[in-house]
């Protein structure tokens with residue numbers, strides 16, 4: 263059965279034919295393809311097309327798809343069972359690895375998705391500080407829990423509903439939304455809500471409004487102002503954790519958040535999330551403390567085994583300089599092609615994350631991300647897809663690179679980007 267046939271069936275039974283909205287291609291037009299296999303840097307579609315993949319399952323596949331070491335780890339764990347509903351040895355090894363690499367995390371709790379991680383971290387921050395309000399930044403997407411679906415990025419932004427229906431006004435009023443990279447707005451936000459802000463949650467480097475970096479000193483300022491007002495600082499490193507450095511953005515920027523949310527890479531491609539941080543805060547979680555959080559499949563042995571194998575590989579290979587070289591190559595190819603064509607473009611890139619915004623305006627927040635020409639991005643997306651490169655089907659998502667892109671895949675992708683831009 264080909265992609266069109268599968269999509270026709272899916273549309274009858276699954277809302278929009280997809281289990282996560284961005285996959286529906288609505289913002290770039292056309293119908294999504296279905297994937298029957300993935301290996302290395304390549305997706306194989308149900309139509310037997312091979313595509314160089316810069317979505318990398320939205321971040322987890324830093325070693326490429328179906329890496330033999332991760333596959334073997336899952337197979338070994340599978341021999342012993344799929345889920346026990348009790349503590350298992352893999353959970354302890356995973357916790358040790360996370361605490362070893364992420365500087366601010368002294369204790370960690372596993373869960374099943376990034377959404378669970380951020381939702382639980384927010385509840386913990388509220389329970390710990392005994393305050394209700396939170397600050398988030400416009401365009402930052404932290405999963406789909408009620409408090410966080412306010413001026414959200416990712417699919418919520420892509421599909422024009424950054425403020426989701428179904429979020430009660432009584433919940434939304436406790437979420438203060440500020441522009442990213444704006445110090446004065448933060449000062450004003452704290453001044454307007456004295457003693458009421460439980461936490462500030464941020465994608466330290468944003469990946470859900472496209473890829474956006476903080477201005478120099480901004481994260482340090484955020485650390486200082488949260489400490490001054492007794493609010494916790496939560497870094498959402500679901501995308502950036504173990505991707506930009508083993509210790510994530512906090513290692514790169516030398517910032518110590520109070521809590522950190524993780525996901526994606528730590529599951530090696532299986533469903534996972536985690537949140538951790540200061541021991542005195544984490545000890546407020548049940549069964550030690552009054553903040554409740556739980557999960558039938560939390561610490562699942564297959565997900566833990568896959569994640570541990572992926573983290574051990576990162577430890578062994580330390581591929582971050584190589585990944586950054588790949589990112590720079592891709593960025594330079596796009597910049598050169600756009601220059602030759604006389605096309606305004608911004609290509610923010612750090613390590614293996616990047617975005618392509620067709621705009622003359624430097625992109626540093628939600629408002630400037632929206633200056634990107636989304637229609638032109640849609641044409642570029644389809645030109646790349648026709649030639650064999652898959653980018654995220656939205657102008658407001660980050661691209662991801664894996665070690666498997668090294669060599670032929672990155673060279674071919676750069677050629678394709680250049681030709682696609684020339685033909686726009």
Ligand code: HOZ
Pocket residue numbers: 282283284285320416417469470659
């Ligand atoms: N929330 C993801 C992008 N930021 C999309 C996940 C998916 O559609 O698989």
